Amino acid sequence: MMDFRKLSPQDKRRLLVDLLTRKGLTDVHSLEHLLRLGRQTSGLKDKSQFDPSKEVFLDPDIRPCSPWDETLEPKAIFLTGATGYMGRFLLFELLKSFPSRVYCLIRASSAIDAKKRIEDMMKSSLIWDPDFQHRIVPIPGNLDRPAFGLPPEKFDFLAREIDWIYHAGATVNFVYPYSALKAPNVDATREIIRLACQYRTKRLHYVSSMAVFDSLGYSGKPALEDLALQHGDSLFIGYVQTKWASDSIISLAGTRGVPISIHRPPFISCHSETGVCNTKDFVARWISGITQLGCVSNINIRMDLVPVDYLCKAIIHLSRSRTSIGKAFHYFLPQPFLSHQLVEWLTGYGYKLSVAPYDEWESGLLRTAALGVDNALHPLLGFLAARVGEENGRPLSIADMYSSERRPRYDGKNVQFELQNASIPCPSSEQLFRTYYDYLIRSGFLKPPGGAAGNPSRAHARPSF
Numbered sequence: 001m002m003d004f005r006k007l008s009p010q011d012k013r014r015l016l017v018d019l020l021t022r023k024g025l026t027d028v029h030s031l032e033h034l035l036r037l038g039r040q041t042s043g044l045k046d047k048s049q050f051d052p053s054k055e056v057f058l059d060p061d062i063r064p065c066s067p068w069d070e071t072l073e074p075k076a077i078f079l080t081g082a083t084g085y086m087g088r089f090l091l092f093e094l095l096k097s098f099p100s101r102v103y104c105l106i107r108a109s110s111a112i113d114a115k116k117r118i119e120d121m122m123k124s125s126l127i128w129d130p131d132f133q134h135r136i137v138p139i140p141g142n143l144d145r146p147a148f149g150l151p152p153e154k155f156d157f158l159a160r161e162i163d164w165i166y167h168a169g170a171t172v173n174f175v176y177p178y179s180a181l182k183a184p185n186v187d188a189t190r191e192i193i194r195l196a197c198q199y200r201t202k203r204l205h206y207v208s209s210m211a212v213f214d215s216l217g218y219s220g221k222p223a224l225e226d227l228a229l230q231h232g233d234s235l236f237i238g239y240v241q242t243k244w245a246s247d248s249i250i251s252l253a254g255t256r257g258v259p260i261s262i263h264r265p266p267f268i269s270c271h272s273e274t275g276v277c278n279t280k281d282f283v284a285r286w287i288s289g290i291t292q293l294g295c296v297s298n299i300n301i302r303m304d305l306v307p308v309d310y311l312c313k314a315i316i317h318l319s320r321s322r323t324s325i326g327k328a329f330h331y332f333l334p335q336p337f338l339s340h341q342l343v344e345w346l347t348g349y350g351y352k353l354s355v356a357p358y359d360e361w362e363s364g365l366l367r368t369a370a371l372g373v374d375n376a377l378h379p380l381l382g383f384l385a386a387r388v389g390e391e392n393g394r395p396l397s398i399a400d401m402y403s404s405e406r407r408p409r410y411d412g413k414n415v416q417f418e419l420q421n422a423s424i425p426c427p428s429s430e431q432l433f434r435t436y437y438d439y440l441i442r443s444g445f446l447k448p449p450g451g452a453a454g455n456p457s458r459a460h461a462r463p464s465f
């Protein structure tokens, strides 16, 4: 039987490429075959596709055509990403906070379909109110395409009609390369700025990400809200590169006079009261994946989370503030926590979790994929197996980069300043975790300790490392 500990990092990556493109692996012998095949592949694509110096630009004619009317309360808002996890909560808060119509750009075959998609998403997240019905205006379109695939007259109509824009839509994928995500994430941002400038100037809120600092260049260094982004050349995840490029393009629009604000959330976690969360996101998968594996890596990752409802309320509050224009905002829990704390909470619930060095943990996860044993982390294998650099001749894993000692020193004083007089409650880390956990169990995504729901032997199959 193959000993996964003996595989070189290159062999693991080659194997991974094949695992990611094949299904139905049932026995270990097929692994040997895959490994042979894998040696002929070129490996996962890396950062070479992204040249930050070529990506941050705006056509010279894209600039505000008139001064922005700051006294205006918005009557019409344009929102992208409304069917997404965060977007639906942002839509909810917008509809509660303003009497406006909200035009939502949605991938759908018709306006009826688009509206149904939004309604279904909001219902499933327990935030639907039939009174919203007449104020949501669905716009079938695609961020992938110039002018979002809209006929010119429709784009023109929006450019005249809209007062404020919230751009939260993006293809969120930690495995695809930059080239696959550039159109919906970067080119679309330029189209959003074009919309913001055409006919009359619109207030523009961009949902960026704290991931723009996910490069070793920022390791241990300050990551300030008021400084231009740096270290784009040492980013290595395609999705993160697109967020870095878009964030920088929005800043550029700000220097041309577009009234922008940039909102940078860390991991967006569950609703602080209902626990409704995105079970496809990293944290939910990580919690479920380590309990399925029965093992966690010894690297202590800093878990920067923000509850989705707190985030959206904070963004809306900031939207109303004149002083938020031209600034970026970093959102955090008051006390961020480390993954070892989370592991303690999980073991407190009765999960049995051993601790292993990252390489060994990764081998165990890879082995479950090869053996066809379910694990919630499998879709993220490409991300987890990445190596982000070297230190003293040792390859650095993705977890090394997220480890508490290598994180940047973030500031969040713009958020603190803007929210000082707002009463937007934010739970403690432990409270948030308990709410998250309850929802994951209730929804069936996470098996209780002992695997009472589902098939325990399979759900908690322990790999032999």
Ligand SMILES: NC(=O)c1ccc[n+]([C@@H]2O[C@H](COP(=O)([O-])OP(=O)(O)OC[C@H]3O[C@@H](n4cnc5c(N)ncnc54)[C@H](OP(=O)(O)O)[C@@H]3O)[C@@H](O)[C@H]2O)c1
Pocket (backbone or CB within 6 Å): 080, 081, 082, 083, 084, 085, 086, 087, 105, 106, 107, 141, 142, 143, 144, 167, 168, 169, 170, 171, 172, 184, 207, 208, 209, 210, 211, 243, 264, 265, 266, 267, 268, 269, 278, 281
């Ligand atoms: N999740 C996090 O932890 C996190 C952290 C920091 C920042 N962010 C940022 O927050 C925003 C929302 O993230 P999320 O986690 O809520 O993402 P999500 O659940 O994946 O939602 C993404 C949204 O964007 C839409 N979208 C994607 N590609 C599109 C396209 N080509 N045309 C039109 N719409 C498209 C999706 O529409 P469909 O429903 O049609 O797919 C969906 O509505 C993103 O900008 C993301 O970068 C997220």
